[in-house]
Amino acid sequence: MRNLRGFLPWVVFSLVFAAGWQWAACAALLVALVLLVAGRRAGLGLDAQILDVGMVSFFGILSVLALSDPGSPLRAWASPLGSAWLAATAAISLAIGRPFTHGIARSRVPAEVARSAAFLRTNQVITAIWTAGFAVAAVAGGICVAAHGGPALQTLGPIVGYGGAGVATWRYSVRARSRRIASPPELRSSTHEIAR
Template identity: 45%
Template sequence: MTYLRGFLPWIAYGAVAWASWQWAALLALVLGSVLLFMDRADGWSPSLRVLEYGSLVFFAGITVLAFFRPDSGLRVYDGALSSGWLALVTWGSMAVRRPFTLAIARRKAPPEVWRTRLFLRINYVLTAAWAASFTFAAAGQALVTAYGLGLTGMICIHVSTFVVPLRFTASYPERARARFLEKAGGHPYVQEARPA
């Protein structure tokens, strides 16, 4: 559930957009704002909330567009636009050395591992997996829409966009830790990395 929490605005938007583009965008914007406010109230640093701030920017823009231009031709591409924006945010989070998964992983990991090379490397790999998934989804959704390949294809792409990286996220950290311990001769010595 921890990984899905940051995507709740996107899930809400996807669930409601078929009925009302405008209200789906507004709902996602409000939900994203509430989640970010809750994180701030809990003391979580805003510097790692790249996904949350990126979501707010997207939904603010879509809300304005949807209410002022409800007949916009972009509406039919909202799935591809959503995935494309998520791809930009996730790739961008790596570019600014704040992989979006760090904020999520820090909720579960003890503070003493937050700056270790292994912890940072795992999060770069996980973020890259999510970014690749969103990139492929954006391309696939754009093609499905452009060629009118139907709702089934769109749903399959949308579901796999989250299922594949979620499964990878569930299994990769343990495999990476096991490989690290094997190379370290079974000693849990972890070298500290430079601050992210």
Template identity: 40%
Template sequence: MGYLRGFTPWVVYGLVSSFDWRGGALAGLLTGLFLFIQDRRRGIAADAQILDVSTVVYFAGLVALAFAAPDSPLKPYADVLSFGWLALTAWGSLLIGRPFTLGIARLTTPPEYWDQPEFVRINVVITTVWAGAFTALGISLAVCVLADAPGWVGVAVHVAGLAAPVTFTSLYSARAQARAEALAAAS
């Protein structure tokens, strides 16, 4: 579940922004930069850092907005914008034929599988599920803001909306790995 590390800046942002959105944006940016630099120093390939780069770009923009216009009418929609950005990142990575999970999966998968169509297809499916979840979360959170829903509703939406793709990724990856091992054993 190494891909969850890439969401650390978003979690930090969520925690800090519950007190101050400017501080949350800055904390998200600094955490994202720290992880990006740390991974570059470790020699992590660029294709495994699509989410990291996207995160830094997003939070740099959010920091600029939050400090330039602290009372921006976009402030209540910061979570909506976050998931919208993540959705654009995921859908965009699919559109250009480089699912954001592909590089991450290569970190734990032997190189002989990297170019196999099944490996790529598995990552297309996983990235599609994440893209759909980000899209659904963004829309759901927009509805929460527009309906002036209580805070616990937004928290429940976050938890359910992220638990689904995390669970799917774990189960689907394990099933795909078991299928590959069974095929290898049969050969």
């Protein structure tokens, strides 16, 4: 459920967008900040909030740009740019050896499991899946904007990208769980909870 809550700023952005993209960006920024602060108060480390920090950064920049020029052509590109920002954030987390899913999943398993190489590899794969999903959403959204697709068509990119990443994560988690069941007890973990 925590993972789905992380997409709430995007839901708010989409719902408020018709009233003005500048207000949508500000509302999404507020929601992203609330989620970040709530996570910190709940004891989450920043490694479990990498995407939250990324969303606060994105919506903060977008709010400044949108408020300074509400008529900017950037308005149409906000959603694909957001997906590209998420893809870049996830890719950077992989590149520096701190996959964003690792911090989330680590809080759900025993410390010895979280330190295992198998657990890190599982999270590298899952983070790569989400990086690809965010990238697909960015490219598909960009194509829709360039082709002057309507709002309904433009929502297809995130649905395909994020939905595909969610399904692929679930399938990979099922396979990882099957391998874990066959492994020694000290390596067994609930890595499948990442997909929840």
